[in-house]
Amino acid sequence: MISEQSWQDPQLLWNFQLMKHEPRPCSVTVGLGSHDLGVADTTAELYHRGFAPLIVLTGATSRTTRDRMPRGEAEHHRERALELGVPADAILVDPNARNTGENIRFSRALLAERGIDVSSVLLVSKPYEERRAYATARKLWPEVEIVSASAPMTLAEYVASIQDARLVPDMLVGAQQRLLIYPDQGFMIRQEIPEPVTAAYDRPCDAGFTSRLVPAS
Structure with a gap:
């Protein structure tokens, strides 16, 4: 079960991923x-x-x-x-x-x-x-x-639509990791990532939301 407090980091990652x-x-x-x-x-x-x-x-x-x-x-x-x-x-x-x-x-x-x-x-x-x-x-x-x-919806609405509260934070962490490592591998352009977003990525990683991470070379 994911606590209300622990949703703060996925929410920050969600907000950053949206290009608006x-x-x-x-x-x-x-x-x-x-x-x-x-x-x-x-x-x-x-x-x-x-x-x-x-x-x-x-x-x-x-x-x-x-x-x-x-x-x-x-x-x-x-x-x-x-x-x-x-x-x-x-x-x-x-x-x-x-x-x-x-x-x-x-x-x-x-x-x-x-x-x-x-x-x-x-x-x-x-x-x-x-x-x-x-x-x-x-x-x-x-x-x-x-x-x-993308579909105009909140994180809570997306989690409800997927009906898998564990999967979405894992996916958010995986998406954020790729922004960090793929520019060096030539797969995407580099973008500035604010420190609070990096911290919001590190904490879920430490908490075990790692199933969608790829090996960093």
């Missing part, structure tokens, strides 16, 4: 696959609001999704978008990406293969991965403008 961009019309929307179909919901909503005429949904499977999304994250997200009224000819699917870097690289390649000119991308992710996704896209797709987006 205002959605605006872009060349294309790219929805990053994951266990969270809320990404597909948000992508469909932005399509219906006219922010982009085309959607790319990207993602294979991971240890989190292989059981619940056996046809692959991108395909399950495509099915949800279709249920929400997005026309099939407005959706492209990349079924192969297995991490955020591949999400970006494979989406970029898919659009280039189709001869689609891209000057801006509305990048849809889980709320607590906005900053990680943005930093990765800025590194791997530097010539386009990146606008971050």
